[in-house]
Amino acid sequence: MITEARQLVDTTYLQARKSLKRKLEEKTVNPMDFLKHLKDPIGRTRSAVRAADYLETTLKLLKRKLHLSGKQSFNVTDLLSRRQKEMISKGTGCDYQTRSIKCPEWDFYRTITGECNNRIHSHLGSSNRAFARWLPAVYEDGVSVPRGASEGKRYNGFPLPLVRKVSNEIAHTANENVTADQQLSLVFMHWGQWVNHDIDLAPASGEGASLELQCHTSCAFKPPCFPIKFPPDDPRMLGPHTCMPFVQSASACGPGAFRREQLNAATSFVDASTVYGSEGALATSLRNLSSPLGLMATNQHFTDAGLPLLPFESTAHSICLLTNKSANIPCFKAGDKRVTENLGLSAMHTLFVREHNRLATELRKLNPHWDGEKLYQESRKIVIAINQIITYRDYLPLLLAEETSKWIPLYSGYNEKVDPRASNVFSLAFRFGHTSVQPFVSRLNESFQPLGSFSHVPLHLTFCAPWRIIMEGGIDPLIRGMVVDHAKLMKQNQLLVEELQNHLFQQTEVMGLDLGAMNMQRGRDHGLPGYNAWRGFCGLSQPQTVEELSEVLGNPKLAKKFMDVYGTPYNIDLWIGAVAEPVVPQGRVGPLLSCIIGTQFRNLRDGDRFWWENPGVFTPQQLQALRKISVSRVICDNTHIKKIPRDVFKINTYPEDFTDCQEIDVLDLSSWKDEPESDTKGTSGLRSVKNNKCAMRRSLPCLKK
Structure with missing residues (x-):
């Protein structure tokens, strides 16, 4: 049975790869192929996903052989003995994926994979593991079939509406009908995506859209295809049997659970894995190992007016080549596969790779005796601290406003009992940021004026288009645009701009994707309970009637719309329900999102042994220096x-709100100067290691002596 399952999965994987390769050669990709490229499992993630696919396929074959298909709610694993489950887990490779590793006695730097951050449970927060579940998963069959997969099935007395119908009736906003946020800039929106990509990545199922499955031509639910159906009155329906393609997230091996859990390919920690990667082989390939200077690799073909750009993917058939066939520019390569999704994100990636190299260069001047590995690790440590500080000191208080201290109280040290894993619900909830995306990308010259014909590009023409950075002025015009442009304000009647609701990845084909519909379909794919269950989890009221819902939303008209579409508040999909709530005073999200986001960020901080403020991670002098950093300084130093x-x-007007870069506080690195000692035997910084040894073994105790 296991052998048969492995053969089936391997054949499907091979077909999927050949299919995409052929499409790239023939230059006939569709929007789903762009999305799949950004979420394609690679390296160790691919092995983890494949093992989970072997396991799921084995159970499906077993169910078929035992003729249990008629008993929808029957779980085949109930028939298996513990020994049989262990045998399946071993035979599919799942037990290897979920093994716990022995951690070294002490460590000075965090691992690339996030393993051993928690020394008791070495896997907590590490990459290629299942997301945490804060509420039990809800599947149609109790195991893996998403709610809404079977037509007409009722939940709480009502069938689930098509996600596309919800998107059309509640989420859609015309591009020209956008209210600008009067307080916050597009940098704020981009930082949200940047930190989100650091915390979670649910890759697409490794089987993907192989030719046999045809996720983009059939409307049937055949895992991993879970197509998005059009309501009969949808203006974009091309024919009676057309659907929007949708590939399920990859599942993860779980220790004996045998219920579908999704895989997080990124480390959960705020650890700049966007820059450095979440697994060893990728991390090594991103470094410049040609000289012992601790630098990150940069582009060998192009520069940005003398400043380095990100390296290219090594693939000859890169999907980015197809967004401008004459330019011949492949996708960028970074610690996160989604680097080329949009131009602002590529600019953020570029900034931090440059910042790493700037720090490594400065630290080498201070400590010529440090080797390349030490320079790399110390620079990485500072880049991570910068990301943690900006996120918690500057970003979250603007997002959560007065709710910040309620969910994220002052730091009181590392707690090894806190589970730092990214939760499944957070991976959906943090997509609230899609509602603050503007429909156009603007690029500005040195005087902050529009940059000729390049200045105002529809968003959908910038997806997977790194050629626009290389051939249209680099990252500076983009950053200037982000700094002076307003974020879109999330309003109840203006949730998602047309560019994202109808034209996502519409670079090469008529049928773009719908991000709102995909967010809701993804929630169902991930087995997430509905809106009211999460309100209950957060200790908020659970509206039952249209009157109660209109009180929660502060909007009777919208509440009626929700009830017309869903029948009951219990069926409302988490994403749409959460983004429709009125925001907390001064903040940018409602009470439910404040709770989910605040809880997650508190766990990420308190359960991180290498958190920048945890005693022993940095010296008191270094902490003092780090407190002066800002996004503005990172931009000044690297553009x-x-x-x-x-x-x-915040929103700023040029030139009155602008300051000369020389006036912005710099990061003083003098406290990183480290005199070589005669007894180091080539290991510099040993004094600080000795001081930190006990602190890093668990945390704190010997520092209190």
Whole structure:
């Protein structure tokens, strides 16, 4: 049985790869192929996903052989003995994926994979493991079939509406009908995506859309295809049997659970895995190992007016080549596969690779005796601290406003009992940021004026288009645009712009994707309970009637719309229900999102042994220096931009709100100077290691002596 399952999965994987390769050669890709490229499992993730696919396929074959298909709610694993389950787990390779590893006695730097951050449970927060579940999964069959997969099935007395219908009736906003946020800039929106990509990545199922499955031509639910059906009155339906393609997230091996759990390919920690990767082989390939300077690799073909750009993927058939066939520019390569999804994100990636190399260069001047590995690790440590500080000190208080201290109280040290894993619900909830995306990308010159014909590009023409950075002025014009442009305000009648609701990845084909519908379908795919269950989890009221819902939403008209579409608040999909709530005073999300986001970020901080403020991670002098960092300084140090606002998350007008870069506090690295000792035997910084040894073994105790 296991052998048969392995053969089936391997054949499907091979077909999927050949299919995509052929499409790239023939230059006939569809929007789903772009999305799949951004979420394709690679390296160790691919092995983890494949093992989970072997396991699921084995159970399906077993169910078929035992003729249990008629008993929808019957779980085949109930028939298996513990020994049989162990045998299946071993034979599919799942037990190897979920093994616990022995951690070294002490460690000075965090691992690339996030393993051993928690020394008791070495896997907590590490990459290629299942997301945490804060509420039990809800599947149609109790195991893996998403709610809504069987037509007409009722939940709480009502059938689930098509997600596309919800998107059309509640989420859709015309591009020209957008209210600008009067306080916050597009940098704020981009930072949200940047930190989100650091915390979670649910890759697409490894089987993907092989030719046999045809996720983009059939409307049937055949895992991993879970197509998005069009309501009969949808203006974009091309024919009676057309659907929007949708591939399920990859599942993860779980220790004996045998219920579908989704895999997080990124480390959960805020650890700049966007820059460095979440697994060893990728991390090594991103480094410049040609000289012992601790640098990250940069582009060998192009520069940005003398400043380095990100390296390219090594693939000859890169999907990015197809967004401008004459330019011949492949996708960028970074610690996260989604680097080329949009231009602002590529700019953030570029900034932090440059910042790493700037720090490594400065640290080498201070400590010529440090080797390349030490320079790399110390620079990485500072880049991670910068990301943690900006996220918690600057970003979250603007997002959560007065709810911040309620969910994220002052730091009181590392707690090994806190589970730092990214939760499944957070991976959906943090997509609230899609509602603050503007429909156009603007690029500005040195005087912050539109950059000729390049200045105002519809968003959908910038997806997977790194050629626009290389051939249209680099990252500076993009950053200037992000700094002075307003984020879109999330309003109840303006949730998702047309560019994202109808034209996602519409680079090469008529049928773009719908991000709102995909978010809701993804929630169902992930087995997430509905809106009211999460309100209950957060200790909030659970509206039952249209009157109660209109009180929660502060909007009777919208509440009626929800009830007309869903029948009951219990069936409302988490994403749409959460983004429709009125925001907390001064904040940018409602009470439910404040709870989910606040809880997650508190866990990520308190359960991180290498958190920048945890005693022993940095010296008191280094902590003092780090407190002065800002996004503005990172921009000043790594672009040609000479004037910048002090707070780039807020809205600023040029030139009155702009300051000369020389006026912005710099990160003073003098406290990283480390005199070589005669007894180091080539290991520099040993004094600090000795001081930190006990602190890093668990945390704190011997520092209190």
